[in-house]
Amino acid sequence: MKIVYTLLIVSIFTSCKNEVKKVGEDSQKSEDASIESILSEAERLSVTSAVLDPETKDTLIYPEEKHFKNIRQVTFGGDNAEAYWSFDDSKLIFQSNYKNWGVNCDQMFLMNVEETFKDMQPPMVSTGKGRTTCSYFMPDGQHIVYGSTHLKDENCPEAPLKKDGKYVWSIYDSFDIFVADLDGNITAQLTKELGYDAEATVSPKGDKIVFTSMRSGDLELYTMDLDGKNVKQITNELGYDGGAFFSPDGSKLIFRASRPKTETEIKEYKDLLAQGLVQPTEMELFICNADGSELRQLTHLGNANWAPFFHPSGKKILFSSNFEAEKGFPFNLYLIDIDGKNLERVTHGKTFDAFPVFSNDGKKLAFSSNRNNGGGRDTNLFIAEWQD
Numbered sequence: 001m002k003i004v005y006t007l008l009i010v011s012i013f014t015s016c017k018n019e020v021k022k023v024g025e026d027s028q029k030s031e032d033a034s035i036e037s038i039l040s041e042a043e044r045l046s047v048t049s050a051v052l053d054p055e056t057k058d059t060l061i062y063p064e065e066k067h068f069k070n071i072r073q074v075t076f077g078g079d080n081a082e083a084y085w086s087f088d089d090s091k092l093i094f095q096s097n098y099k100n101w102g103v104n105c106d107q108m109f110l111m112n113v114e115e116t117f118k119d120m121q122p123p124m125v126s127t128g129k130g131r132t133t134c135s136y137f138m139p140d141g142q143h144i145v146y147g148s149t150h151l152k153d154e155n156c157p158e159a160p161l162k163k164d165g166k167y168v169w170s171i172y173d174s175f176d177i178f179v180a181d182l183d184g185n186i187t188a189q190l191t192k193e194l195g196y197d198a199e200a201t202v203s204p205k206g207d208k209i210v211f212t213s214m215r216s217g218d219l220e221l222y223t224m225d226l227d228g229k230n231v232k233q234i235t236n237e238l239g240y241d242g243g244a245f246f247s248p249d250g251s252k253l254i255f256r257a258s259r260p261k262t263e264t265e266i267k268e269y270k271d272l273l274a275q276g277l278v279q280p281t282e283m284e285l286f287i288c289n290a291d292g293s294e295l296r297q298l299t300h301l302g303n304a305n306w307a308p309f310f311h312p313s314g315k316k317i318l319f320s321s322n323f324e325a326e327k328g329f330p331f332n333l334y335l336i337d338i339d340g341k342n343l344e345r346v347t348h349g350k351t352f353d354a355f356p357v358f359s360n361d362g363k364k365l366a367f368s369s370n371r372n373n374g375g376g377r378d379t380n381l382f383i384a385e386w387q388d
Contacts, residue, residue: 139206147198312362
């Protein structure tokens with residue numbers, strides 16, 4: 001298959017106070033006085049200055065990011081993405097390739113919502129074999145669904161990033177969709193068709209799964225029951241349809257898609273697909289009813305528009321895009337109404353913000369970002385308290 005508020009300043013300086021307690025009461029009193037002064041100034045200025053990480057002094061919340069009341073960094077190394085909430089918002093499941101956790105490519109990790117992983121490792125709930133992608137909680141809160149290549153090969157498959165100088169994603173034909181319990185035991189295999197089956201997400205109604213499959217010869221969306229039965233094809237136009245999510249009431253789907261039109265574009269798309277590759281640099285967002293009816297294009301922005309997720313109201317979409325970028329980066333988060341109006345920029349990072357996912361109660365947002373990574377390539381998880 002995603003950024004100055006008083007509460008965060010409180011948490012930052014609380015950690016600073018824990019360090020200065022060792023130097024005596026006078027220092028403590030001085031620090032407390034400084035805190036009061038800073039808090040008073042922060043309340044006055046509101047969002048006019050950035051929130052910084054207390055150790056790295058790097059930016060956690062940029063001044064313009066008015067939708068983030070506070071923010072917490074969850075992971076601190078590797079590539080961490082696609083963090084999805086349990087139905088009761090108490091846990092998240094996410095994928096990571098962090099080598100310090102003993103993996104060589106993406107595997108699935110489980111966390112409680114309040115946890116961070118700077119000095120500890122979350123439990124892995126995938127097999128540790130093959131490559132995994134796109135995990136999601138099942139309605140019972142005791143099982144997850146995810147895609148994995150482990151049946152074909154226990155080793156990590158190759159992951160080419162470029163083909164003929166162009167950025168590509170691998171569409172492994174060995175991906176199938178599995179259900180596992182929270183101890184990592186696989187309890188069911190939902191797909192057994194030849195070719196790519198992955199990118200599964202579950203309806204908030206708890207009755208359907210949407211996923212992307214190559215079973216028709218093209219990358220299309222399908223829905224199925226939670227047990228893998230009653231499979232129905234949702235899309236049927238040439239191009240990569242993927243990364244789909246249900247609306248909060250389960251009535252609609254939002255997804256990313258490429259739509260090659262010219263003979264050259266169509267040939268390039270088909271040639272890459274025959275090699276198990278897609279080029280995700282030109283994608284727009286599409287929306288339809290959950291049965292595939294009333295399909296329409298939502299964005300017409302150019303470049304890559306992807307990782308969409310419904311706002312809790314069901315009336316807006318939060319997504320990642322680089323349409324304002326001249327050289328591919330940065331990617332930032334944007335809001336848009338489901339009628340395509342009122343586009344609003346949400347994050348103001350300089351590199352990469354993507355995979356935004358609202359909690360079911362609409363109070364928090366999990367997303368992935370390159371912010372506060374020391375200028376390196378690590379993509380970490382963050383959880384922000386959301387305000388409209």
